[in-house]
Amino acid sequence: MQTVLRARWNPLPARLWEQLVLQAGIAPDTQWTRLAKPEALKLVSLLTATELPVDGKSMNKEEFVTCGGIPLPEVDFKTMESRIVPGIHLAGEALDIDGITGGFNFQAAWTTGWLAGQAMARL
Ligand SMILES: Cc1cc2nc3c(=O)[nH]c(=O)nc-3n(C[C@H](O)[C@H](O)[C@H](O)COP(=O)(O)OP(=O)(O)OC[C@H]3O[C@@H](n4cnc5c(N)ncnc54)[C@H](O)[C@@H]3O)c2cc1C
Known part of the structure; x- marks a missing residue:
């Protein structure tokens, strides 16, 4: 339990x-x-x-990407279309993807954005 x-x-x-x-x-x-x-x-x-006052940046560089987002099993990665709400395409920070800093998050945003854009253009 x-x-x-x-x-x-x-x-x-x-x-x-x-x-x-x-x-x-x-x-x-x-x-x-x-x-x-x-x-x-x-x-x-x-x-x-709950109120969470922001008093500065972390020293651990944790602020570079937002964790959480649309669960990946809910997304068709060929088109980035939601499996739950057809017609909605998702990319970047909207998804539950977070990588270490160094370009992985940019790449995730660009790749998923490109896939979503291509799929929407075909509609
Ligand atoms: C300080 C910092 C440093 C980073 N450094 C790196 C790095 O070195 N390497 C790396 O890979 N990643 C890095 N990242 C993460 C990377 O920037 C993001 O993962 C990436 O930009 C996400 O792209 P996105 O298009 O999904 O979202 P965003 O880049 O956040 O774009 C969303 C856009 O939507 C707009 N928007 C929001 N609400 C609305 C609305 N209602 N109507 C219209 N427009 C709206 C916003 O203004 C914004 O322009 C960093 C992030 C931060 C904050």
């Missing part, structure tokens, strides 16, 4: 999810099926009302 801490709500980065779960007072070994209503409500409140 999955714990709340480990089975995160997917759009959120793992470390942010862990912090919100712990701030909600949810013990690390709490399973989803055993989550008490007050803790669940506290988590919902944190998810919808």
Whole structure:
């Protein structure tokens, strides 16, 4: 059975999810099926009302690409068309792709953008 801490709500980065779960007072070994209503409500409140002030750039260069996005199994990589919403083509940062810095993210954006553009031009 999955714990709340480990089975995160997917759009959120793992470390942010862990912090919100712990701030909600949810013990690390709490399973989803055993989550008490007050803790669940506290988590919902944190998810919808947490303010995160930005006070500068990280020294770890983590800000170069945004993690998360449209899950890759939901995309046809030949055309970059959504398998969920036909007619919508996806590229770059919209996708759940993140590489280390050094050109991989640019390449991902250019390649997926080119594929999407080619497919849309054929429509
Ligand atoms: C500081 C920094 C350094 C980076 N260095 C590197 C690197 O060295 N190598 C590497 O590979 N990657 C690097 N990246 C990542 C790379 O820049 C991105 O992955 C890439 O640019 C993503 O391309 P994209 O077209 O998907 O998104 P973006 O480049 O973000 O383009 C999205 C565009 O959409 C526009 N837009 C947003 N909302 C709307 C709207 N509602 N209507 C109309 N337009 C809208 C935005 O203004 C923007 O022009 C870096 C990123 C940052 C922030």
